[in-house]
Amino acid sequence: MRTVSRSGVALTVVIVAGLAAFPFVFQANWVVNIAVFTMMYAGLATAWNLLGGYSGYISLCNAAFFGVGAYAIANLFPTSGGPPGSTPFLILPLLGLGAAILSIPIGWVAFRTRGVTFAIVTISLLFVAQTLAFLMRSFTRGSQGMGIGVPRFSVATYERPFYLALLAIFVFAVSVCWYVRRAKLGLTLFAIRDDEDRARGLGVDTEIAKLVTFAMSLGITAMIGGVWAYYITYIYPQFAVDPLITIGMVLMVFLGGKGTLWGPLLGALLLVPAQRLLAQNASTARWYLILYSGVFLLVILLLPRGIIPSVQDLIARLRSKSDRDTSPPAATVPTVRTEVVP
Amino acid sequence: MRLFVQAVILGLLAGGVYALMASGLTLAFGIMRVINVAQGVMIILGAYVSYTLFTHFGVDPFLSVLFVVPVVFVLGVVIELVFIRPLRPSEREELSLLVTWAVALGIEGVLGLVYSTTYRSTIPSYANAAWRIGGFAVLQVQVYAFGLSVVILAVLGVVLAKTRFGRAVRGTVQNPASAALLGVDERKVAAIGFGLSVATAAAAGAVYGVVTPFNPGSHYDLISLLLTIIVLGGMGSLPGTVVAAVLMGVSQALLATYISPTSAKLTFFILLIGILVVRPQGLFGAVERGKL
Numbered sequence: 159m160r161t162v163s164r165s166g167v168a169l170t171v172v173i174v175a176g177l178a179a180f181p182f183v184f185q186a187n188w189v190v191n192i193a194v195f196t197m198m199y200a201g202l203a204t205a206w207n208l209l210g211g212y213s214g215y216i217s218l219c220n221a222a223f224f225g226v227g228a229y230a231i232a233n234l235f236p237t238s239g240g241p242p243g244s245t246p247f248l249i250l251p252l253l254g255l256g257a258a259i260l261s262i263p264i265g266w267v268a269f270r271t272r273g274v275t276f277a278i279v280t281i282s283l284l285f286v287a288q289t290l291a292f293l294m295r296s297f298t299r300g301s302q303g304m305g306i307g308v309p310r311f312s313v314a315t316y317e318r319p320f321y322l323a324l325l326a327i328f329v330f331a332v333s334v335c336w337y338v339r340r341a342k343l344g345l346t347l348f349a350i351r352d353d354e355d356r357a358r359g360l361g362v363d364t365e366i367a368k369l370v371t372f373a374m375s376l377g378i379t380a381m382i383g384g385v386w387a388y389y390i391t392y393i394y395p396q397f398a399v400d401p402l403i404t405i406g407m408v409l410m411v412f413l414g415g416k417g418t419l420w421g422p423l424l425g426a427l428l429l430v431p432a433q434r435l436l437a438q439n440a441s442t443a444r445w446y447l448i449l450y451s452g453v454f455l456l457v458i459l460l461l462p463r464g465i466i467p468s469v470q471d472l473i474a475r476l477r478s479k480s481d482r483d484t485s486p487p488a489a490t491v492p493t494v495r496t497e498v499v500p
Numbered sequence: 501m502r503l504f505v506q507a508v509i510l511g512l513l514a515g516g517v518y519a520l521m522a523s524g525l526t527l528a529f530g531i532m533r534v535i536n537v538a539q540g541v542m543i544i545l546g547a548y549v550s551y552t553l554f555t556h557f558g559v560d561p562f563l564s565v566l567f568v569v570p571v572v573f574v575l576g577v578v579i580e581l582v583f584i585r586p587l588r589p590s591e592r593e594e595l596s597l598l599v600t601w602a603v604a605l606g607i608e609g610v611l612g613l614v615y616s617t618t619y620r621s622t623i624p625s626y627a628n629a630a631w632r633i634g635g636f637a638v639l640q641v642q643v644y645a646f647g648l649s650v651v652i653l654a655v656l657g658v659v660l661a662k663t664r665f666g667r668a669v670r671g672t673v674q675n676p677a678s679a680a681l682l683g684v685d686e687r688k689v690a691a692i693g694f695g696l697s698v699a700t701a702a703a704a705g706a707v708y709g710v711v712t713p714f715n716p717g718s719h720y721d722l723i724s725l726l727l728t729i730i731v732l733g734g735m736g737s738l739p740g741t742v743v744a745a746v747l748m749g750v751s752q753a754l755l756a757t758y759i760s761p762t763s764a765k766l767t768f769f770i771l772l773i774g775i776l777v778v779r780p781q782g783l784f785g786a787v788e789r790g791k792l
Contacts, residue, residue, distance in 0.1 A: 214594075216594050216597070216598075267773055267776050267777060268776075270776050270777070271731075271776065273593060273594070274533075274535055274593040274594060274597060274735075275731060275735060277535070277594065277597050278535060278597075278727045278728075278730075278731055279731065279772065279776065281537075281597075281723075281724070281727060282724050282727055282728050282731075282768065282769065282772055283769075285720060285721075285724035286724075286766065286768075286769040289765050289766060289769075290766075293762055293763075293765070293766075401720060402605075405598075405601060405602075405605070408598060412598075444612070444613055445609070445613070446609070447605050447606065447608055447609030447612065448605075448606050448609035448610060448613070449609075450602075450605055450609075451602040451603065451604075451605040451606030451609065452606065454598070454599075454601075454602035454605070455583060455599060455602050455603070455606075458587075458595055458598060458599055458602070459583065459586050459587075459599075462587075462588070462591070462595070
């Protein structure tokens with residue numbers, strides 16, 4: 159196992175400190191608003207990467223659990239209950255745990271399939287969740303939407319607590335990823351990605367590894383959904399369970415680099431500010447879907463491995479030219495896939 | 501019992517159209533291992549083109565199929581050449597799903613720009629005409645739609661079974677390497693096959709617009725249904741797809757009749773979970789490739 163590298167620690171400290179300082183340095187509400195969404199997607203993408211990047215299982219139902227978290231907060235803190243202050247943030251860990259437990263039976267069914275069928279089954283689950291959000295009126299009030307108690311945070315720094323909560327979840331998600339990559343679970347996931355049958359043949363318990371990872375990923379997703387609901391204070395089924403949220407996190411992971419530690423953050427930093435500015439401007443909002451699809455197609459066709467792996471390859475190639483004894487960069491997992499021609 | 505028979509008739513008619521919509525998905529998956537999430541939006545595109553032809557030029561929606569099919573066929577070939585061909589074979593299955601999803605979003609965006617998000621419906625003069633057969637009311641449009649689906653499916657079946665192109669397709673499905681060795685141009689088969697698969701969807705879309713109101717976002721409802729059908733049918737089996745589509749149509753109609761129309765929306769979910777627990781490879785699933 160790789161030991162903790164000094165440059166890795168330094169990088170982490172710099173990134174986290176920079177992210178934490180951001181809303182104190184840039185205080186304009188609209189800037190922090192964009193930062194809130196950026197951090198939200200950074201967390202979502204990191205959670206997606208945990209399963210999708212490490213094990214190769216493309217799960218498209220994450221937005222469903224985003225909605226589960228959102229509606230859980232909406233039910234716990236309705237508008238009639240008055241301003242809930244910071245309580246919603248404090249119960250997030252419980253919410254995440256609850257969602258993780260809920261995801262286990264769902265994962266058990268979905269993991270009966272593999273590869274592309276798994277992706278299809280999870281996409282169907284996403285659509286089912288959206289339909290359920292419209293139909294289960296006692297829990298979601300259907301299409302009329304649901305209000306959440308508005309917090310009495312100071313107007314000047316209104317966004318800040320939400321940003322910090324999302325940052326905390328993001329740091330938690332990255333820590334989970336970091337730990338998983340070093341633990342036996344990570345090795346199991348990489349083995350599944352490379353050749354699941356061989357891993358099973360060698361006696362690796364792939365079922366448990368997949369289920370645990372699925373549950374962790376979706377638990378984190380639900381926590382972020384909870385913060386989102388509290389932030390926007392009024393939620394509708396079509397936005398709480400939105401296929402665009404799923405596609406957004408997948409896109410960011412692909413852009414930054416599947417299976418890397420910081421790739422999802424990089425993807426979110428690059429895409430979310432652009433996305434927010436586009437969506438807020440009325441003249442560009444009509445082009446939103448078209449531009450979104452254009453960016454996605456360009457990323458997959460031109461940069462299928464993502465930015466971080468491509469850059470690391472480049473650096474490694476340059477270094478190996480100058481001297482021979484270079485250690486592989488600390489932030490990557492060996493992503494070389496052996497291609498077996500049948 | 502009357503109610504039951506009526507529901508089964510409705511379900512069979514709807515299932516026939518589903519079969520046409522889903523058969524293209526199965527074809528594309530069989531030939532290229534591509535999951536085309538844009539199949540739903542192709543149906544909606546077909547519905548819009550047919551709607552425009554009807555409202556502006558008075559072309560009958562069933563006649564407009566003759567125009568819709570070649571146009572969308574060309575679009576499909578272009579999509580295959582530009583977006584699907586560059587994907588590396590080892591990642592094609594998973595990436596094709598995301599790429600075609602992005603294509604679907606793009607087309608949805610264009611349709612939203614052109615037609616706005618208002619619900620539309622193509623309403624020819626006979627839209628509400630019904631036949632009474634032995635006491636059961638049957639909408640004529642649904643019968644025509646069913647008939648058209650059966651005809652197109654039959655043509656597709658004959659093309660696959662009898663023509664040179666059909667043999668090339670079946671050969672590619674069974675074993676791409678040997679098919680290529682025997683002189684099948686796999687790239688040509690892929691491009692034409694993909695064009696054909698979306699063209700069938702658009703044909704179904706032209707009649708879909710007569711039976712159901714639609715807007716650019718409707719493709720999500722369709723694709724969830726269609727993906728479930730191909731998983732049920734066993735991914736890549738054409739007879740499996742048809743059986744699964746009819747099963748879906750009938751169970752939807754039965755649920756709508758006996759429980760509630762809203763619960764019918766969840767039929768595909770119930771069927772999917774049920775089948776995955778009992779038979780993860782689907783109804784007609786072959787473990788290895790080689791069937792269509």
